Amino acid sequence: MREVYERRRSRRWSSRLYRWLEPPAPLIMNPREPLDYPLGRWNLYIGGAGREVSGYVNIDLVPTPGVDLLADAEALPFRADVFERVECDAVLEHVRCPESVMREIARVLAPGGYAHLVTPFCHPFHEYPRDYRRFTLDGLKQLASGGGLEPVSEGWRTGPTATMLVFTLEYVKLWLPWRAWRAFVHVVLGWVLFPFRYLDLLFLRSSNAGRIGNHCFLWVRKRG
Numbered sequence: 001m002r003e004v005y006e007r008r009r010s011r012r013w014s015s016r017l018y019r020w021l022e023p024p025a026p027l028i029m030n031p032r033e034p035l036d037y038p039l040g041r042w043n044l045y046i047g048g049a050g051r052e053v054s055g056y057v058n059i060d061l062v063p064t065p066g067v068d069l070l071a072d073a074e075a076l077p078f079r080a081d082v083f084e085r086v087e088c089d090a091v092l093e094h095v096r097c098p099e100s101v102m103r104e105i106a107r108v109l110a111p112g113g114y115a116h117l118v119t120p121f122c123h124p125f126h127e128y129p130r131d132y133r134r135f136t137l138d139g140l141k142q143l144a145s146g147g148g149l150e151p152v153s154e155g156w157r158t159g160p161t162a163t164m165l166v167f168t169l170e171y172v173k174l175w176l177p178w179r180a181w182r183a184f185v186h187v188v189l190g191w192v193l194f195p196f197r198y199l200d201l202l203f204l205r206s207s208n209a210g211r212i213g214n215h216c217f218l219w220v221r222k223r224g
Contacts, residue, residue, distance in 0.1 A: 023190030026169060027162035028197045030204045033217055034153050037114040040084020044108065046073050046101075047091035056087065061129075074100040078108045086115040090215070093120055093133050098143055106147030111224035114152070117144060118217045121210070122163040124170045137216040149220040158214035159200035165193050166214070
């Protein structure tokens with residue numbers, strides 16, 4: 001996993017050329033997802049390797065740029081009731097025991113504080129460093145129940161078009177035996193397909209978006 005992030009920041013000409021040519025992501029975020037729940041004095045970002053997350057204590061398993069502290073989300077090294085907001089974005093599919101992570105989030109979250117959970121539903125296999133599971137929105141709510149946490153907002157972050165595009169890219173690359181060919185196709189096909197992502201601005205307004213939704217989100221609040 002560390003090699004992945006180092007390659008993203010490498011100054012080698014091949015890596016810089018690839019970053020310059022890399023197409024836009026084949027997905028668009030749901031503009032209706034609420035992101036304005038209040039930050040507090042202390043906030044926690046779980047699994048933010050390679051990101052600069054201002055206002056948060058950023059933890060991960062590997063020492064990469066942006067990480068403030070190495071820690072296991074299943075056993076957080078913090079006292080109870082300290083963080084007023086916790087971000088857990090695309091992490092729960094990678095941990096051995098998501099129930100333990102949720103218990104830890106509930107423990108360190110201050111009364112009245114908010115936790116933001118994002119998980120994949122229809123999404124290709126991806127190891128960072130392992131990939132164990134997928135979540136429906138109902139499954140995510142069931143996981144988050146208990147510990148004094150109550151849902152306050154739910155929905156789909158990325159929609160059906162994102163699902164179709166990411167699977168199309170991965171399917172085409174399955175036919176190619178060499179890494180250089182896969183990288184070439186990823187660039188070319190990515191640029192061809194990415195404009196279709198804007199169809200999700202329509203699909204995400206539908207109650208049926210979750211039938212093949214890409215990522216779901218859930219905001220929970222800890223009862224005071």
